[in-house]
Amino acid sequence: MARSIGILHPGEMGISLAATAQNSGLDVYWCPAGRSSASQQRASNLGIKPLPTLQDLCNACEILISVCPPHAAVAVADEVIACNYRGVYADVNAIAPTSVKSIGQSMTEAGIDFVDGGIIGMPATQPGTTWLYLSGNHADKVASCFSKGPLETSVLGPEIGKASGLKMCFAANSKGTAALHTAILGTAEAMGVRDALEKQWAIYNPEFTETSQARIRQVARKAWRFKGEMEEIAATMEAAGLPHEFFIAAARVYERQKSFKDAGHEPTIEEILERIAEK
Amino acid sequence: MARSIGILHPGEMGISLAATAQNSGLDVYWCPAGRSSASQQRASNLGIKPLPTLQDLCNACEILISVCPPHAAVAVADEVIACNYRGVYADVNAIAPTSVKSIGQSMTEAGIDFVDGGIIGMPATQPGTTWLYLSGNHADKVASCFSKGPLETSVLGPEIGKASGLKMCFAANSKGTAALHTAILGTAEAMGVRDALEKQWAIYNPEFTETSQARIRQVARKAWRFKGEMEEIAATMEAAGLPHEFFIAAARVYERQKSFKDAGHEPTIEEILERIAEK
Numbered sequence: 001m002a003r004s005i006g007i008l009h010p011g012e013m014g015i016s017l018a019a020t021a022q023n024s025g026l027d028v029y030w031c032p033a034g035r036s037s038a039s040q041q042r043a044s045n046l047g048i049k050p051l052p053t054l055q056d057l058c059n060a061c062e063i064l065i066s067v068c069p070p071h072a073a074v075a076v077a078d079e080v081i082a083c084n085y086r087g088v089y090a091d092v093n094a095i096a097p098t099s100v101k102s103i104g105q106s107m108t109e110a111g112i113d114f115v116d117g118g119i120i121g122m123p124a125t126q127p128g129t130t131w132l133y134l135s136g137n138h139a140d141k142v143a144s145c146f147s148k149g150p151l152e153t154s155v156l157g158p159e160i161g162k163a164s165g166l167k168m169c170f171a172a173n174s175k176g177t178a179a180l181h182t183a184i185l186g187t188a189e190a191m192g193v194r195d196a197l198e199k200q201w202a203i204y205n206p207e208f209t210e211t212s213q214a215r216i217r218q219v220a221r222k223a224w225r226f227k228g229e230m231e232e233i234a235a236t237m238e239a240a241g242l243p244h245e246f247f248i249a250a251a252r253v254y255e256r257q258k259s260f261k262d263a264g265h266e267p268t269i270e271e272i273l274e275r276i277a278e279k
Numbered sequence: 280m281a282r283s284i285g286i287l288h289p290g291e292m293g294i295s296l297a298a299t300a301q302n303s304g305l306d307v308y309w310c311p312a313g314r315s316s317a318s319q320q321r322a323s324n325l326g327i328k329p330l331p332t333l334q335d336l337c338n339a340c341e342i343l344i345s346v347c348p349p350h351a352a353v354a355v356a357d358e359v360i361a362c363n364y365r366g367v368y369a370d371v372n373a374i375a376p377t378s379v380k381s382i383g384q385s386m387t388e389a390g391i392d393f394v395d396g397g398i399i400g401m402p403a404t405q406p407g408t409t410w411l412y413l414s415g416n417h418a419d420k421v422a423s424c425f426s427k428g429p430l431e432t433s434v435l436g437p438e439i440g441k442a443s444g445l446k447m448c449f450a451a452n453s454k455g456t457a458a459l460h461t462a463i464l465g466t467a468e469a470m471g472v473r474d475a476l477e478k479q480w481a482i483y484n485p486e487f488t489e490t491s492q493a494r495i496r497q498v499a500r501k502a503w504r505f506k507g508e509m510e511e512i513a514a515t516m517e518a519a520g521l522p523h524e525f526f527i528a529a530a531r532v533y534e535r536q537k538s539f540k541d542a543g544h545e546p547t548i549e550e551i552l553e554r555i556a557e558k
Contacts, residue, residue: 120479162471162475170480177459191444246529
């Protein structure tokens with residue numbers, strides 16, 4: 001079993017992986033260079049060990065976990081390869097199996113043991129809410145780093161692309177449905193029939209409007225980082241031979257909401273519909 | 280109040296409008312020329328009155344209702360204009376407000392009183408399940424033809440485009456969600472992670488897979504006529520300034536299932552996923 005693990009990088013999700021690994025008895029490292037003060041605060045609160053450079057992190061760790069926004073996954077992997085890292089590297093980001101396979105090939109050629117991963121759920125705080133799916137020949141080794149703590153792990157066999165593929169399909173439903181509902185409400189608002197639509201929905205399902213709008217509002221402040229994920233889902237579906245344009249639209253829906261990142265509050269449904277209306 | 284109404288054409292939905300109008304005390308007419316034997320059987324069972332030509336129908340009726348597949352709506356309207364019809368014409372088809380406005384303009388120029396309509400629900404068999412929404416200056420006159428019977432009517436004011444707009448938004452959710460789920464399941468199947476996906480969904484919502492798949496199977500045999508409706512929804516959303524590509528994909532999902540029209544049974548989910556996989 002591995003004794004040291006590095007987290008690239010401890011955002012909210014990354015720190016929940018770090019906490020579970022620490023709880024499972026591993027030495028957990030990270031590299032503060034270039035990270036936000038929020039990351040520094042999270043890492044300091046948890047007491048994981050800072051190392052000054054990525055090279056130091058690569059030297060110290062048997063396992064590295066990449067958990068970052070989708071658009072950064074390739075750059076993070078390339079930096080690790082450039083450090084002549086020789087351990088296990090798990091990419092657990094929300095990226096398409098084709099993207100994962102491409103990263104995995106570069107890793108394997110560089111002599112690094114590559115593992116595919118995908119996280120389903122919010123940052124883990126209690127058992128039964130967040131899953132780390134893993135696939136690849138070294139998946140078990142990564143899973144064993146998270147044996148004690150709220151994060152659940154599940155190994156999907158030796159094939160690279162399975163864990164990320166599952167993650168893409170799961171996110172396609174949750175974030176795709178929220179985007180679809182947002183676009184439909186925006187259309188109804190623009191045509192002046194939103195009240196009538198919500199009334200009609202309520203006949204069939206009294207909770208539909210409330211549930212759907214709570215979800216739309218919940219994701220609005222995270223929308224800034226969903227565009228890349230929606231594009232990865234579109235690539236996943238296209239590579240699988242299915243109609244993928246749902247996620248061209250979903251990317252556009254979230255792109256229009258990116259400025260909510262800095263909103264000091266959870267936006268109202270009216271603010272969201274105003275923002276996604278074409279100017 | 281009108282005393283005579285003509286139905287173009289008595290498909291399953293059309294016959295349910297005809298039955299409600301008949302029950303409301305109107306003389307109900309139709310034109311069998313060129314219609315299917317199923318239509319003839321339905322009309323004969325209900326006892327509505329056949330007239331040999333469309334011209335006869337136009338001469339006999341104060342109100343005409345167009346209820347046909349989306350792609351046929353313009354042709355049906357043009358034929359009625361060519362008969363020098365002079366009553367009220369309601370287009371209740373699943374077409375975009377822009378399409379409705381275009382038909383309405385031709386009608387108005389031809390001296391016909393035009394009403395916009397949209398039907399939400401299955402063919403009406405009991406109250407509280409199916410709604411005929413109407414808008415336009417003569418909407419009340421059409422609504423009063425359906426005062427007694429299972430079909431509910433609701434007038435959305437004088438503006439052409441409101442009733443069809445509402446219908447588009449409602450169908451966008453119901454048929455768009457089914458298409459999205461179908462494409463996601465097809466992607467999961469192609470990547471070999473469908474079991475894992477359904478297991479993960481079940482953790483959050485034990486009924487999700489069963490409910491979603493029942494809906495997917497239910498619409499499969501009707502998919503042949505959904506492509507046009509999905510394209511009308513895409514046009515509706517684009518005209519409203521919202522991302523519309525969800526419905527480019529939904530049209531493709533249903534197009535791939537068109538051959539289920541002739542299936543003698545409700546297809547299994549495996550048959551549907553096999554059919555929508557790219558060959």
